[in-house]
Amino acid sequence: MAVQETQAETQPLLEVRNITKRFPGVVALNNVSLKFYPGEVHAVVGENGAGKSTLMKIIAGAYTPDAGEIILQGERVSFAHPVEAYAKGVSIIFQEFNLLPERSVAQNIFLGREPSRFGIIDRRQLHRDTEAVLKELGVENLISPSALVSSLSVANQQIVEIAKAISYDSKVLIMDEPTAALSSVEVKMLDDLVERLKARGMAIIFISHRLGEVFDIADKITVLKDGQLVGTVLTKNTTPQEVVFMMVGRELDHYYPPLGKPEDFGEVVLRVTDGSNDFLKNISFELRKGEVLGVAGLQGSGRTELAQALFGVVPFKGGTLEVHGKVQMIKNPTQAIALRMGFVTEDRKSEGLFPRQAICDNMLLAVRSLQPVFGYIFKDGLPKERKLVPGLGKRVDIRTDSYDREVQFLSGGNQQKVVLAKWLASKADIFIFDEPTRGIDVEAKAGIHDMIRELTKQGVAVLMISSELPEIIGMSDRILVMRDGRIAGELPAQSSEAEIMLVATGHGQAENNHSSVQAEAGKE
Numbered sequence: 001m002a003v004q005e006t007q008a009e010t011q012p013l014l015e016v017r018n019i020t021k022r023f024p025g026v027v028a029l030n031n032v033s034l035k036f037y038p039g040e041v042h043a044v045v046g047e048n049g050a051g052k053s054t055l056m057k058i059i060a061g062a063y064t065p066d067a068g069e070i071i072l073q074g075e076r077v078s079f080a081h082p083v084e085a086y087a088k089g090v091s092i093i094f095q096e097f098n099l100l101p102e103r104s105v106a107q108n109i110f111l112g113r114e115p116s117r118f119g120i121i122d123r124r125q126l127h128r129d130t131e132a133v134l135k136e137l138g139v140e141n142l143i144s145p146s147a148l149v150s151s152l153s154v155a156n157q158q159i160v161e162i163a164k165a166i167s168y169d170s171k172v173l174i175m176d177e178p179t180a181a182l183s184s185v186e187v188k189m190l191d192d193l194v195e196r197l198k199a200r201g202m203a204i205i206f207i208s209h210r211l212g213e214v215f216d217i218a219d220k221i222t223v224l225k226d227g228q229l230v231g232t233v234l235t236k237n238t239t240p241q242e243v244v245f246m247m248v249g250r251e252l253d254h255y256y257p258p259l260g261k262p263e264d265f266g267e268v269v270l271r272v273t274d275g276s277n278d279f280l281k282n283i284s285f286e287l288r289k290g291e292v293l294g295v296a297g298l299q300g301s302g303r304t305e306l307a308q309a310l311f312g313v314v315p316f317k318g319g320t321l322e323v324h325g326k327v328q329m330i331k332n333p334t335q336a337i338a339l340r341m342g343f344v345t346e347d348r349k350s351e352g353l354f355p356r357q358a359i360c361d362n363m364l365l366a367v368r369s370l371q372p373v374f375g376y377i378f379k380d381g382l383p384k385e386r387k388l389v390p391g392l393g394k395r396v397d398i399r400t401d402s403y404d405r406e407v408q409f410l411s412g413g414n415q416q417k418v419v420l421a422k423w424l425a426s427k428a429d430i431f432i433f434d435e436p437t438r439g440i441d442v443e444a445k446a447g448i449h450d451m452i453r454e455l456t457k458q459g460v461a462v463l464m465i466s467s468e469l470p471e472i473i474g475m476s477d478r479i480l481v482m483r484d485g486r487i488a489g490e491l492p493a494q495s496s497e498a499e500i501m502l503v504a505t506g507h508g509q510a511e512n513n514h515s516s517v518q519a520e521a522g523k524e
Contacts, residue, residue: 011074013038013203014059014090014172019068021054021227023409026401028054030227031068036172036203041194043206043218043235046247047443049399049411050224052207056174059205060092061085073171091165092174099157101150106130108149109164133163137193154299155189162193173197174205191217209440210468211240223247248443256474257453259493265291265477267325269461270310270430274319279305279485283319287430287463290456294476295465296500302485303465304346307434310463311336311343323430337366339430342423344416346434346465353415355408359400360389362407362418366426392421397447413444420451431455433464437471449475469497 012035021029029051036042044052057063059070061079070077072088079085082092099108106126107114115125130145143156152160158178165173178190194217197204208214214221215235223230223246230246266289275283280302287293297303308314310321312330321328323339330336336343353362364386389403396417400410407418416436423431433452437445452462452475466472472479479491481503489503 015071032229038201041204041218043214043221046224051227089171091170093161099149106145172203176207260477271322275316276318287461291477292462294472294479296472297482301482307432340428341430342428343432358404360403363421396421413440431462
């Protein structure tokens with residue numbers, strides 16, 4: 001499927017021709033050709049492992065293609081390093097920011113290019129140059145040039161990355177999952193910035209697994225599958241269902257499995273009463289066997305802090321915590337694991353996995369944490385628990401040619417499945433999921449949703465945190481809404497986005513006054 005040529009009189013800013021890239025055991029890209037035009041947002045979507053990130057890294061100079069060429073403003077170019085791409089006007093914002101947290105905004109934007117006089121950095125000029133870039137983006141009143149990057153929100157760090165690209169006078173900006181960690185308000189701010197960049201005549205390449213925002217912001221959508229180009233379509237001429245079909249080769253029957261039935265839920269397996277620490281205040285709730293308890297709230301409301309407190313990462317200092325009917329003092333994750341709790345963290349790369357270790361070793365991390373250092377039981381020359389790996393891999397559908405391959409070479413969706421396998425191996429019966437489907441494609445999301453619901457059918461209790469309200473509504477048997485480190489209220493299954501947001505922002509009440517929330521939501 002190909003898009004009709006609408007830029008017959010306009011030359012592309014960037015063109016990739018017949019790009020091919022191979023890694024051990026896989027062809028990541030196979031003969032891919034695309035054109036990117038000025039003043040246009042061009043989304044590139046596909047399943048994890050489709051080749052999106054590989055293509056972007058080739059364009060940005062992080063990878064060298066095995067075959068094919070890159071044409072920038074009519075000139076053939078070859079980048080050996082991202083710095084060379086920056087110098088030519090091609091910038092990329094990765095999911096993991098390339099910022100120095102303990103340096104200022106100004107120092108980050110002009111890192112290695114600071115203005116100087118007589119060999120000494122001219123700090124006043126650096127400040128003025130930074131102000132000029134921030135003013136060009138319309139955020140001069142939002143971010144100070146002298147502010148430390150570590151003090152900024154994720155959204156403002158994103159803006160600093162964009163400002164750095166502007167300072168290079170970039171013609172092409174690649175945004176890889178730019179909204180993954182942003183709230184809905186911050187996403188709107190980013191959308192406004194993108195419109196400014198379009199008006200400058202930049203070509204913007206937008207990578208996202210959130211089809212809703214792709215359709216909101218993109219002019220064109222290109223679909224990759226298994227390293228090959230499926231097609232490019234005009235956003236206004238297609239639908240999300242058609243794009244999903246292009247991505248997975250079939251229609252997805254559903255995004256979410258059926259909710260649980262209250263009569264099937266068992267006894268309370270986790271109870272918190274007045275739990276508090278330096279951030280959380282008066283946390284009280286119950287979690288039952290076989291249910292999914294969703295946790296919603298705005299960025300900074302305390303969702304992740306709640307998960308960390310339950311798992312002993314940043315423990316409760318006050319109140320009581322009961323697990324399986326017994327009061328516990330969970331002070332560290334090892335104690336939580338011993339109580340058969342599992343924690344699928346928000347940041348799988350730095351908190352859930354060891355990227356340079358083998359897939360099999362990552363899958364067995366939780367099991368081995370409970371064993372004595374020399375307590376492995378060997379059988380046929382291998383630790384006994386190693387025998388678990390093939391079954392676990394099949395259960396979560398990890399796609400790899402070898403479990404001895406380093407986990408860093410897996411796609412994001414497969415990495416998430418490795419984290420799931422790690423906790424399944426530990427036989428956890430209380431699962432905490434923090435953003436379980438962040439950064440993975442629609443089919444992998446559906447698979448994880450089905451897996452979560454299958455766990456509950458086996459009696460596992462699930463506490464699920466998500467910033468995506470459709471996911472909260474589609475998966476939760478009950479919904480806790482957090483605000484300012486507290487539980488602002490509880491809502492029943494299938495409450496509306498408006499109801500949740502009213503409670504999250506302090507404009508509605510939950511639980512006993514649910515009807516009033518519905519009434520206020522109806523006014524929105």
